[in-house]
Amino acid sequence: MNAPRSFTPKTFRPEDDGPDRPARGLDEEALRQQSTIYREGMLDGKTLLVSGAGSGMGKAAALLAARLGANVAICGRDPDKLQSTVDLVRDEVGTDVLAVPTNIRDPEAIETLIGTVHDHFGGLDTLVNNAGGQFPQDAIDFSRKGWLAVIDTNLNGTWWMMQEAAKRWRADGKPGNIVNIVANVERGMPQAAHTCAARAGVIYLSKTLATEWAQWNIRVNCIGPGVIETEGFRMYPEEALARFHKANPMKMRGNAWDVAEAIAYLASPAARFINGDLIIMDGGQAQWGVIWPAGIPDYFREDGAA
Ligand SMILES: CCCCCCC/C=C/C(=O)SCCNC(=O)CCNC(=O)[C@H](O)C(C)(C)COP(=O)(O)OP(=O)(O)OC[C@H]1O[C@@H](n2cnc3c(N)ncnc32)[C@H](O)[C@@H]1OP(=O)(O)O
Numbered sequence: 371m372n373a374p375r376s377f378t379p380k381t382f383r384p385e386d387d388g389p390d391r392p393a394r395g396l397d398e399e400a401l402r403q404q405s406t407i408y409r410e411g412m413l414d415g416k417t418l419l420v421s422g423a424g425s426g427m428g429k430a431a432a433l434l435a436a437r438l439g440a441n442v443a444i445c446g447r448d449p450d451k452l453q454s455t456v457d458l459v460r461d462e463v464g465t466d467v468l469a470v471p472t473n474i475r476d477p478e479a480i481e482t483l484i485g486t487v488h489d490h491f492g493g494l495d496t497l498v499n500n501a502g503g504q505f506p507q508d509a510i511d512f513s514r515k516g517w518l519a520v521i522d523t524n525l526n527g528t529w530w531m532m533q534e535a536a537k538r539w540r541a542d543g544k545p546g547n548i549v550n551i552v553a554n555v556e557r558g559m560p561q562a563a564h565t566c567a568a569r570a571g572v573i574y575l576s577k578t579l580a581t582e583w584a585q586w587n588i589r590v591n592c593i594g595p596g597v598i599e600t601e602g603f604r605m606y607p608e609e610a611l612a613r614f615h616k617a618n619p620m621k622m623r624g625n626a627w628d629v630a631e632a633i634a635y636l637a638s639p640a641a642r643f644i645n646g647d648l649i650i651m652d653g654g655q656a657q658w659g660v661i662w663p664a665g666i667p668d669y670f671r672e673d674g675a676a
């Protein structure tokens with residue numbers, strides 16, 4: 371009989387990310403090179419607010435929406451990251467993005483954000499709740515603060531954004547459209563139980579609101595990405611990154627543009643009859659594999675790999 375293996379999954383912090391680790395996801399040069407199937411002007415006259423748009427999928431979504439003609443507002447906590455998106459869009463598309471640094475955990479800041487977007491653009495058509503994140507860890511080791519941070523960001527923050535936007539739409543008698551970026555949680559998410567709980571909450575909140583808010587012509591849908599290579603990968607240890615793509619039968623990673631195109635579709639008139647839905651973009655991972663983002667525990671190892 372084999373001796374028990376000594377590998378124990380540990381959590382990983384961004385500060386563990388060293389200069390020798392490669393940058394991940396589509397950089398600005400790669401984003402500029404992306405082509406789209408959508409026609410020029412598809413989102414002319416539409417206003418989108420994208421949260422978490424200083425990096426990753428949010429940045430790609432902001433760029434694509436601007437290229438398709440939309441007015442774009444963005445938020446996130448770090449003003450420098452937001453500025454990088456503003457600069458990219460100005461340089462690439464020639465339009466100005468409205469950046470409002472906001473922590474989505476703060477409902478009063480969100481009230482100001484939504485008001486600012488309405489004042490600046492005269493309304494809002496689509497709210498994209500993309501801001502979020504988590505850290506990989508065995509659930510049994512979660513600290514109270516860590517659990518609360520993930521729930522407050524991903525569930526409460528998304529809810530404050532949805533409610534504030536919907537109050538405005540109802541008051542103005544205008545239609546609304548919400549796209550929530552969640553995750554692929556159908557089979558649970560070992561080592562990401564906090565985010566699994568929060569994202570499942572958002573999915574079922576969205577399905578409920580899709581009915582409650584239909585009377586005001588507000589649609590609510592979710593996108594559940596699988597493994598999408600972005601700057602956010604800095605949260606994961608190299609050992610896990612090396613096999614993320616093996617958790618789907620296509621054995622590949624998606625990228626931020628894949629998700630940006632799905633967001634653009636949901637923001638377009640082509641999606642006018644889609645409501646209360648969840649679009650899973652995971653290469654089939656939901657039917658296939660588990661990621662173990664902090665490392666495979668000994669109990670589940672069959673390959674003898676470290
Ligand atoms: C979907 C997950 C699993 C599958 C992986 C598939 C592929 C990747 C999916 C992605 O989602 S990619 C990336 C998305 N982006 C991010 O996750 C980055 C953003 N994340 C964060 O900002 C944090 O993780 C946060 C907790 C969500 C933000 O909270 P806050 O700003 O309050 O951060 P802190 O003050 O740093 O932390 C508060 C509290 O949380 C605990 N904690 C934080 N990080 C870790 C960690 N790496 N390990 C263990 N615990 C952590 C801890 O209790 C912190 O308090 P202190 O101890 O620092 O006082």
Ligand SMILES: NC(=O)C1=CN([C@@H]2O[C@H](COP(=O)(O)OP(=O)(O)OC[C@H]3O[C@@H](n4cnc5c(N)ncnc54)[C@H](OP(=O)(O)O)[C@@H]3O)[C@@H](O)[C@H]2O)C=CC1
Pocket residue numbers: 421422423424425426427428445446447448449451472473474475500501502503504523527551552553554594595596597598599600601602603
């Ligand atoms: N990449 C993947 O494989 C997957 C990602 N997801 C989810 O998709 C979304 C986008 O992720 P991705 O682009 O990969 O990762 P990134 O880390 O690049 O993007 C997340 C963004 O959210 C912002 N953010 C985080 N917390 C807050 C907060 N409290 N208030 C405002 N903004 C916040 C961050 O900006 P700042 O730090 O400036 O606040 C950051 O720009 C996230 O919700 C992520 O968890 C889901 C499944 C898989």
